[in-house]
Amino acid sequence: MSTIRDVAKEVGCSTATVSRALSNPEKVSKASLKRIHTAIDKLQYRPNMLSQQFRNKQAKTIVILVPDIANLFFSTVISGIENVAQNKGFNVLLGDTRDSSEREANFVKLVETKQADGIIQLRPYSEDSLLPRKFVTAVNACGCENTPYPSVRIDNIDAARQVTEYLISLGHKKIGIISGLNDNPHTIDRMQGYLLALADAGIEFDKNLVAEGDFNLWSGLNASDHFARMEEPPTAIVSMNDEMAIGAMKGLKSKGFRIPEDISITGFDDNPFSKYCDPPLTTVAQPAEKLGEKAAQLLFQLIEGESEKQSEFVLPIDFIIRQSTAPPKK
Amino acid sequence: MSTIRDVAKEVGCSTATVSRALSNPEKVSKASLKRIHTAIDKLQYRPNMLSQQFRNKQAKTIVILVPDIANLFFSTVISGIENVAQNKGFNVLLGDTRDSSEREANFVKLVETKQADGIIQLRPYSEDSLLPRKFVTAVNACGCENTPYPSVRIDNIDAARQVTEYLISLGHKKIGIISGLNDNPHTIDRMQGYLLALADAGIEFDKNLVAEGDFNLWSGLNASDHFARMEEPPTAIVSMNDEMAIGAMKGLKSKGFRIPEDISITGFDDNPFSKYCDPPLTTVAQPAEKLGEKAAQLLFQLIEGESEKQSEFVLPIDFIIRQSTAPPKK
DNA sequence: CTGTTAGCGCGTTCAT
DNA sequence: ATGAACGCGCTAACAG
Numbered sequence: 001m002s003t004i005r006d007v008a009k010e011v012g013c014s015t016a017t018v019s020r021a022l023s024n025p026e027k028v029s030k031a032s033l034k035r036i037h038t039a040i041d042k043l044q045y046r047p048n049m050l051s052q053q054f055r056n057k058q059a060k061t062i063v064i065l066v067p068d069i070a071n072l073f074f075s076t077v078i079s080g081i082e083n084v085a086q087n088k089g090f091n092v093l094l095g096d097t098r099d100s101s102e103r104e105a106n107f108v109k110l111v112e113t114k115q116a117d118g119i120i121q122l123r124p125y126s127e128d129s130l131l132p133r134k135f136v137t138a139v140n141a142c143g144c145e146n147t148p149y150p151s152v153r154i155d156n157i158d159a160a161r162q163v164t165e166y167l168i169s170l171g172h173k174k175i176g177i178i179s180g181l182n183d184n185p186h187t188i189d190r191m192q193g194y195l196l197a198l199a200d201a202g203i204e205f206d207k208n209l210v211a212e213g214d215f216n217l218w219s220g221l222n223a224s225d226h227f228a229r230m231e232e233p234p235t236a237i238v239s240m241n242d243e244m245a246i247g248a249m250k251g252l253k254s255k256g257f258r259i260p261e262d263i264s265i266t267g268f269d270d271n272p273f274s275k276y277c278d279p280p281l282t283t284v285a286q287p288a289e290k291l292g293e294k295a296a297q298l299l300f301q302l303i304e305g306e307s308e309k310q311s312e313f314v315l316p317i318d319f320i321i322r323q324s325t326a327p328p329k330k
Numbered sequence: 331m332s333t334i335r336d337v338a339k340e341v342g343c344s345t346a347t348v349s350r351a352l353s354n355p356e357k358v359s360k361a362s363l364k365r366i367h368t369a370i371d372k373l374q375y376r377p378n379m380l381s382q383q384f385r386n387k388q389a390k391t392i393v394i395l396v397p398d399i400a401n402l403f404f405s406t407v408i409s410g411i412e413n414v415a416q417n418k419g420f421n422v423l424l425g426d427t428r429d430s431s432e433r434e435a436n437f438v439k440l441v442e443t444k445q446a447d448g449i450i451q452l453r454p455y456s457e458d459s460l461l462p463r464k465f466v467t468a469v470n471a472c473g474c475e476n477t478p479y480p481s482v483r484i485d486n487i488d489a490a491r492q493v494t495e496y497l498i499s500l501g502h503k504k505i506g507i508i509s510g511l512n513d514n515p516h517t518i519d520r521m522q523g524y525l526l527a528l529a530d531a532g533i534e535f536d537k538n539l540v541a542e543g544d545f546n547l548w549s550g551l552n553a554s555d556h557f558a559r560m561e562e563p564p565t566a567i568v569s570m571n572d573e574m575a576i577g578a579m580k581g582l583k584s585k586g587f588r589i590p591e592d593i594s595i596t597g598f599d600d601n602p603f604s605k606y607c608d609p610p611l612t613t614v615a616q617p618a619e620k621l622g623e624k625a626a627q628l629l630f631q632l633i634e635g636e637s638e639k640q641s642e643f644v645l646p647i648d649f650i651i652r653q654s655t656a657p658p659k660k
Numbered sequence: 661c662t663g664t665t666a667g668c669g670c671g672t673t674c675a676t
Numbered sequence: 677a678t679g680a681a682c683g684c685g686c687t688a689a690c691a692g
Contacts, residue, residue, distance in 0.1 A: 381686050382685080
């Protein structure tokens with residue numbers, strides 16, 4: 001491959017002029033410009049970006065830390081990030097961490113070693129988090145309350161509260177919940193919303209009505225067994241995401257429960273499939289793509305040094321009522 | 331941030347020794363090694379990878395060209411690619427093209443400008459493809475027959491043929507098909523398999539039994555209208571992917587068809603939701619993660635110059651029979 | 661085992 | 677408007 005020097009030699013000018021022709025064309029005479037571009041075409045010159053990045057001390061690249069890329073919610077958020085990054089002329093490095101903190105550390109190192117200029121973390125903050133961190137520009141997306149670095153998220157507590165209140169307003173009193181893993185921050189926030197709604201309505205919390213899942217389809221199916229086996233099953237179930245709700249619906253239907261006649265169920269996320277399952281799922285739509293876009297914008301502001309070090313954006317959710325919920329039969 | 335020189339100065343050795351200490355520690359005395367690491371810790375030195383990459387003329391990065399990241403099949407393939415890339419110490423750049431050839435061109439340029447060492451294209455080859463291309467190491471994954479550069483794929487023709495043959499073996503004679511866009515190579519291959527199976531069974535092709543979709547949920551729902559409105563609807567439907575099959579099931583059920591009693595339906599891909607929908611979907615499981623892994627391995631062989639320029643790997647599929655198919659009622 | 665030297669390709673002075 | 681010269685941080689070649 002030819003270098004800037006080859007082009008300069010071909011034209012009979014200095015490398016500085018070629019460099020200027022590409023980055024500040026207005027500072028070069030029309031005549032030179034023309035001859036330079038001819039030479040570039042002829043030699044098929046492509047600037048070596050590795051050199052540029054090195055010289056400019058900027059990789060023009062950001063990293064996304066994602067627990068699982070094969071998850072529709074995350075991949076939609078990523079979609080939003082890509083939108084903004086492409087506009088900004090930044091590349092997006094994929095950091096599929098599979099919940100391994102070793103892998104996470106490797107990706108964080110990319111920023112420390114200048115291979116990337118910033119990080120978007122798609123996992124809620126926890127005590128053992130590698131972020132925030134000195135020399136590492138980072139924002140958090142889709143996290144929870146009290147994230148100690150710039151973040152974009154929804155109000156999980158309020159969302160879960162809305163869902164539960166809706167079920168209560170339909171007349172439900174015995175409301176089960178399928179949670180994520182107990183120590184997951186999303187689980188904690190959403191559980192709090194559920195508890196607040198119950199308390200407001202004067203319904204006593206029954207810990208037997210909690211089934212722990214892990215946000216995957218099968219764990220919802222699994223959780224539904226717990227409820228189906230109860231002498232007096234709940235008349236409604238709040239699921240902390242759509243996948244588990246869909247898994248639970250399958251389990252409940254196979255055991256003869258009709259939805260929503262015998263038991264109502266709600267989800268969380270508004271997965272594309274939730275509209276097409278049977279019955280369509282009442283759920284909380286997160287603005288996944290917008291979360292990604294906003295997070296990316298925030299990160300670029302930080303990279304460009306335009307923003308405060310601490311800031312937090314809470315995006316609105318959309319509560320979507322479909323056919324998986326109804327008043328309890330009397 | 332401190333540089334290699336700062337470390338050398340701190341230790342009182344040359345930068346070369348520090349460099350060696352990091353990349354070829356066996357060539358450095360234990361004593362120096364120890365002092366160097368102490369200095370590194372003290373100064374919090376992190377090698378500037380931009381400089382390394384520039385120096386080594388390798389970005390240690392590959393690009394994935396993906397039409398739509400928010401698609402479970404693609405994101406699973408990407409998962410497989412990441413597995414291998416992380417092992418190899420390579421980074422993965424996300425190239426979400428949204429079917430825009432302009433965006434694609436930008437990502438291809440990343441390789442031409444050395445920002446990346448190779449490309450994995452997750453889109454079937456077509457005439458207007460930017461790949462193969464001089465100076466661009468690339469492989470194709472999940473494509474079709476006759477890809478003119480190294481590729482990893484399944485046998486789409488045979489898979490579609492198997493599905494159709496299975497329906498025929500159940501006794502179906504009037505078999506509809508929901509296709510992708512007509513000019514999509516996958517559509518063409520799978521349609522061919524369908525036609526071969528019909529021909530083998532002596533069933534005449536009826537173009538009225540083809541409904542064009544676009545591989546999305548809603549287009550399956552849409553296509554189902556076409557069949558539902560027919561005077562004599564097909565007794566079975568082959569869908570070219572699971573999403574459209576799920577969309578079609580919803581449409582058919584809402585119009586009073588029972589599945590599989592009134593109409594059988596099959597999918598393609600084995601989307602995680604297909605097992606949980608109602609009824610669970612008979613489908614062709616593609617080895618999505620394996621496709622990604624194999625493609626990545628192939629690409630790294632090319633990058634390391636170990637492999638032939640043309641090669642093709644066809645991975646086996648798995649035909650999964652669930653409850654969405656049954657013999658036609660007589 | 662270690663130091664010296666040179667240069668990767670580019671952009672940016674500072675001259676002219 | 678243009679060119680000469682330097683250096684970013686690192687590694688490889690060579691010499692000692």
